[in-house]
Amino acid sequence: MASASCFHTRVAGVDVETSPLRSSRSLVLAVLGGVAVTALLPGTRRPLWLDEAASASLAALPGESFRQVVLHREGNGIAHTLLLRGWRHVASGDLGLRVPSLVLSALAVLALTSLALTLFDRRTALLVPPLLVGNPLYVRYAVEARTYALVLLLSCLSGTLLVRALRRDTVAGWALYALLTGAAVYAHYFALLLPLGHGVAVLLRRAPLPRSRGLLAGAAVYLVVVSGLAALLNGAGASGVGYLENSPLLKAAIPGSLAVGFLATAAGVAVVLRRRSQGHPVVLRAGPSTWPWLLVGSWLVCPAVAAVLVSVLLTPVLAPRYLVICLPPAVLLLAAALARLPWTAVTAVITALVTLAGLLVGDRYVQSQTEDWPQAAEAVASRAVAGDGVLFAAPYVRLPFERHWPGEAEQRRGVDPLLPDLPWGASPTELFFDVPLPRERVATALAGRQRVWLVLSHVNLYGQADPVLDGVNAALRSVMTMTSERAFRGVSVQVWERSAAP
DSSP states (O other): OOOTTOEEEEETTEEEEEOOGGGOHHHHHHHHHHHHHHHTOTTTTSOOOHHHHHHHHHHTSOHHHHHHHHHHTOOTTHHHHHHHHHHTTTOOSHHHHHHHHHHHHHHHHHHHHHHHHHHSOHHHHHHHHHHHHTSHHHHHHHTSSSTHHHHHHHHHHHHHHHHHHHHHOOHHHHHHHHHHHHHHTTTOGGGGGHHHHHHHHHHTBSSOOOOHHHHHHHHHHHHHHHTTHHHHHTSTTGGGOHHHHTOHHHHHHHHHHHHHHHHHHHHHHHHHHHHHHTTOOOOSOBOTTTHHHHHHHHHHHHHHHHHHHHHHHTOOOOOGGGGGGGHHHHHHHHHHHHTTSOHHHHHHHHHHHHHHHHHHHHHHIIIIIOOOHHHHHHHHHTTOOTTOEEEEESGGGHHHHHHTSOOSHHHHTTOEEESSOOOTTSOOGGGGSOOOOOHHHHHHHHTTOSEEEEEEOSOSGGGOOOHHHHHHHHHHHHHEEEEEEEEETTEEEEEEEEOOOO
């Protein structure tokens, strides 16, 4: 029997016990502990790595340049970019730019714990904070000035609003769910897959279907909200989504799938309603005790399967970070399963998982996400003299380097950036687009230079050949000799000097 502070309600066709968070001291402590651990996560004081520096530079672009880059190159994650664009006036340092992600990640702990309490029980909710905070994806993106913490929070809130809309079945409830779920698309394009996982669970629910008026209102709001994707996806560069540039079919499939999905859902609802009105049974629906499991399972599996099918049939689109929308249901599923075990077993499992996650995250940071740009910039600034050139392969590597290049004009004078030859401190708009570096162009830029500093990072990505670097090296070798190289974490600096005349 429920305690006096609890009550039973029917949520999405399921009888569940819900309670205010304050009714359980241990639950409150678990949530606060998760938030505290988030604030103390290691890595917050690392220098911004390449992608973070690109986000910071994009947020700082002047108005017209910002519009051009967003529409033609970097539209994915525009919601987070706009957040940083405003936040940078409060704090623009490396740690300061990560504060929004820390706050968003902490809010995600609270939101997912609340959803677990609604769908399952207090015991499950108690396990959510340690499982979420100990997850490698959570740890990594909670301390990065990128969009994935925002995606995580919006995914948690989307699931919460779905359950609330099913419980209340009002036009306002469905419109609010559609509004937030549509807005999540502007945090990351993969959020387009959220309604797929949710929709399957709704259709297979053993309970009266939501009223058509609410569903139609929600569908209309969702389509209006996501219609802005057309401007982002039809730009010349497909808004920075490289796989869309190479796949016109996929580019057309995204808006087409929205229309087809809406029509198919509407047709399915009409068929079900008609069968019910004629007294025919509708099978394959989950009952009260199984529907929460069906929801988290569908939410976890359907987006991942859809991404795999697109990758196999059209073009690769999968990266682990893109599936952060599936992290909430994965944590809920694991928490609900562990909640059925004795506490001693639960403690042992969580300890093992968190320890393993810590090892994985630590190795990941050491290998790729820690880049020592301050030391690399200082190595060049302390030894470069007037007439030297600084060359970047690829040109966008200049973004994190210049954040730590000496700020005084006297220290920059006479040491020139090459290809593109934008002056230090100029708007880096050009660096967000492809800057070709053929051997002939590099050779022309080297003319008259006695010494060049070559800054390298993220070369031979994913084990692939790097034709840009190959062309730069060929041009350098034709007139210069590499005299030294210093390796920093994630960055290396080579010194090339002109060969003596024979």
